Amino acid sequence: MYSYEDPVFRQKEVLFPDYIPDHLPHREKEIKAISSIINSALKNPESISNIFIFGPPGTGKTASVKFIFRKLEEETAAFPVYINCFRINTRMGVVYAVIFEFFRKVRPTRRIPSRRGVAYDELFDLLVSELKKSRVFPVICLDEVDHLLPRGSEVLYDLSRLREESIPVQLIMITNDQFVFMNVDPRIKSSLRPVEEIPYRAYTIDEMKEIIRIRVEFAFQKGVVDEEAVEYLAEVACEMGGDVRIARETLLRAGELARQDGKFRVTVEHIKQALSESQFAKAKSIVEQLSSKERKIISLIPENGIFYPEFYELYRRVYPSGVRDRMLRYYLERLAKYGLITMERRGIGGSYFIRLNVPRRIFTQL
DNA sequence: GCCCCATTCTACTCTTCCGC
DNA sequence: GCGGAAGAGTAGAATGGGGC
Incomplete structure (x- = not known):
């Protein structure tokens, strides 16, 4: 049988937005801190702290949590739920997403209730009774939590109050804005306490270079990407705020350009050409x-x-x-x-x- | 028991109103 | 012209009653 080997990419999916690597370089400290908070809550449900993660875009906040969630699912009895509040930004939407995941993972034989025609209180009561019965430890990540405010902020209060029902629940809130809760109702803010803050800083040029090199090593065929191209990309990505997503998207585009010109070698010129488009990668994903x-x-x-x-x-x-x-x-x-x-x-x-x-x-x- | 249809219930969207 | 609040409108799903 004829088998075709791509002359440019070895494992293209390494550059796709939803790819979670087995190792996140330069985020070991943050991952360790988050894991340690979750693990101590798992051991002692009386001492749960919520987690507030903030920092510039493209610095590995979401990737870190998804990485931790994968481990949690493999190694513990925790019930991790990831919710992107850009798409799900109402209290009903959040509660429904948690129930949906619960019935999918924990009670697959149970029929998933309808979202329409059911009162919020009724749905929330169902969540409470199911969590009580199952005795699982829910770890709920609300990514881009700023999109939940102010309309859906009540759900933060409701989810935090699950602990009053003796349900150990831990919230992880991710945002680019450190001061996102500044104008939130004090009642909601106080319900979220105690909170551990985990700041993410932008990558330095050297860190960015290493991250790009690792991606290149896994995604491309050996020797396809010029070293100067890696260095140039790292410098520009850092100048643009240290967003790894820009670097990743640029590599993907530059690889395609190298294929199109038939030389199968990614040069600085390809990176420059690809950058003109990928600098708007984030905006494009929002528009979509x-x-x-x-x-x-x-x-x-x-x-x-x-x-x-x-x-x-x-x-x-x-x-x-x-x-x-x-x-x-x-x-x-x-x-x-x-x-x-x-x-x-x-x-x-x-x-x-x-x-x-x-x-x-x-x-x-x- | 099954099907159909009207009614009820709910979250969410959108308009209107009004004060600044 | 702008922005908050109130309430009307809408869509989708459950429910219940009547006819077969």
């Missing part, structure tokens, strides 16, 4: 998750910006049956929160000036 309404709205914003009243007129002209003024503002506020646009108020009591933070081609390519 937007609802069709949000995409329609952002696609209408001109490259050179527009004042809100003018934009509302434009929107209504293009989508006469679309949302009204207040709702449009609400959607724009959300897009601003995602970092895709900037809303700057011009003058005292003046209108908002809306500006795109990413090139328009990001929306049109999807």
Whole structure:
């Protein structure tokens, strides 16, 4: 049988966003700290501390927790649940996600209840009774927890209060914003205590170089990626905030470019070319998750910006049956929160000036 | 027991109102 | 023009009653 060996990639999936490596270099200290908090809670459920992880994007926060969760599932009786609050950002959504995972992993024979037509309290009571019966130790990770606030913040209070029902539950909250809980209801803040804070700092150039080298070693065929290309990529990735995702995405694109030109060698030129696109990798992944309404709205914003009243007129002209003024503002506020646009108020009591933070081609390519 | 349909219940979306 | 709050509207699922 004919077998084809890729001349560029050896294990391309190493560069995919959902790939969790067996070893996370330069995050051993943080992983050890988080694991130790979880393990001591497992040994002594009376002394549970919630965990608050914060730091710049692309510094391995999510990868660390997913790495720890994999070990927890393999080696302990804990019941880890990972929830991305960008997608699941209501209290009902969070409780339903926990119940869904519980019935999938712990009680696979039980029918998963419907989400619609069931009261939140009813669903929460079901969660309480099932957790009580099963005696599992839930470790719930709320990634991008800032997207849960303020609408879904009540669920933090509810989940923390499970301990009053003698259910040992540990929350892990991940965010890029260290001060995310500053304006949260004091009642909710106090319910989350005690909290252990685990800060993640941006990678240094040397650390970035090593991380890229390891990825290159596993993902590419031997000798395909030039050393100068690795060094250049590490420097630029650090200048852009130390985001490993940019480096990973760039390597993937550069590999494809090297294949296209037929020389099967990744050079600095390939990296430069790939970087022009991958610097917007994060924005692109956010845009991919937007609802069709949000995409329609952002696609209408001109490259050179527009004042809100003018934009509302434009929107209504293009989508006469679309949302009204207040709702449009609400959607724009959300897009601003995602970092895709900037809303700057011009003058005292003046209108908002809306500006795109990413090139328009990001929306049109999807 | 099964099917159909109206009713009920719920979370979530969206509009309207009003004060600043 | 903006933003918070209240309430109406909507979609989806469960429930219950009637007819076969």
